[in-house]
Amino acid sequence: MKCKTDKRLPLAFASAIFAAALAQPVVAQEFSDVTLRHATGLPQTYPMVVTTTRFNEIVEKESGGKVKVQMFWGGSLGGMKEALDLVSKGAADISDIVPGYFITQLPLYSMTNAIPHTFMDPAAATIALMDVSDSNDAQIAEYQKNNIKPLIFRALDNxxxxxxxxxxxxxxxxxxxxxxxxxxxxxxxxxxxxxxxxxxxxxxxxxxxxxxxxxxxxxxxxxxxxxxxxxxxxxxxxxxxGIVAYSDSMNLDKFNALTPETQDLLVKTGREVTLWWNEQSAADSERAKxxxxxxxxxxxxxxxxxxxxxxVPDMIALWVTAMEERGMGAEGKAYADDLMAKYNAAAKK
CATH class of the missing domain: 3.40.190.10 (Periplasmic binding protein-like II)
Structure with missing residues (x-):
């Protein structure tokens, strides 16, 4: 006698598996439970610090409160000229780094901050710097050498x-x-x-x-x-x-110690806030005027x-000459060509 197969069994089995899956707790994103110390030489009343506040609020909300930022305003942990040391040595997790103050340590990064009369569209310069920060090997190596990870860039209008x-x-x-x-x-x-x-x-x-x-x-x-x-x-x-005024940069070791989800959140939020400030910068300039x-x-x-x-002299040419004097002529010229190509492309949009 042939056995009859119950065709309902596969469906019943699948339903049981599905029900069991629903009963399992949803795995939350693995955000680091951390409080990041952010030191700034700027007062809380300075207009551009709205970007810092916005960044902090988004990160805390998106991480479900697990990632917090403790602010130290007005140079209470160190001024703008101490910022690179504060971050690179881990005395602060994040600080506002003006690269033009650190031309010796950050010769490539300082270009968009140091040279005047070049970036008539400061927002486009910010986009170009974000792009080279992700794609230019020499720029990435410079950040790594100084143990920093820039997160937010800020245009400063004309x-x-x-x-x-x-x-x-x-x-x-x-x-x-x-x-x-x-x-x-x-x-x-x-x-x-x-x-x-x-x-x-x-x-x-x-x-x-x-x-x-x-x-x-x-x-x-x-x-x-x-x-x-x-x-x-x-x-x-x-x-x-204008210039790219400064960045909120993070200690690279600290950044690398965070979970991948936390790293992604910080990078994504930094980019969003950078682009948001690009939209606000010209309006803020008109307000101040x-x-x-x-x-x-x-x-x-x-x-x-x-x-x-x-x-006014050709500032890019002067910058490249200074890089040659540092023994970085070819590297400086390649970097300037890369950055200015990205700047011109962004300025046309």
Missing amino acids: FYFMCTKPVKTMADFQGLKIKSFGNYIPKLIEALGATPVNVIVADSYEALKRGSLDCTYSSFPDMDAYKLHEVAKYITDVPMG AAMLANGVEMVAFDDPEALHAA
Whole structure:
């Protein structure tokens, strides 16, 4: 006698397996349970720190509260010029690194921060830097050597000259003492016949008030944030290009010790916040300009903007020459070509 096969058995078996699967707890993403120490030299009132706050809130929410960020504002763990050491040596997990302060350690990374009058579309420069940070082997190796992992990049919109008296002509620049920093902005200022004075933005107010500075070379948000309009009422109405101001960078060893899900969350959120700030930056610049105009600042028409631009040296060429002097000529030229190709492509979009 033939046995009859119960055709319901496979279906019943499958149903039992499915029910058992449903009974199992859903495996949550394996986020690290960690509190990250973030040191910044900036005050909590500085406009661009909204990016830091936004990053922290998204990371905490998306990780279900497992990843937290403990903030140390206003240089309480160290100022902007200590930031690289703080992060690379692990005294802080994250800090705001201005690469132009660390040209010796970060010669490639500092290009978009150090050279003026080059990035007339600062948001495009930020996108280009994000791209080379992911794809350029020399840039990646430089980060690894310094034990850092940049997460958030920030565009700083076009710089202008803000002075204690109107600057309307090329002749008006002669002999002026103008705020400077880094290795390349002094060359721009000298090319205009003025004298560069190395002053950090936080000290610009007193320097302008005392007369040890005649002008600052800054963006509208920095001018407004540090109330420079109280001591200097004239802005020469010629945009001189922006920069990638700084990054929130993480200790690479600490980053690598986190779970893959946590690493992915930090990188993804950093990119999202970078692109979000690109959308906010120009509007923030206009906000700051309007606030200063309402406080009596005057936008001064320059008689020959083309002559002003023509007087400025080719900053990319100067940067490549400096790289040659460091014995990194070929590497520097290849990096500059890569970054500028990405910048030009992003600027056209």
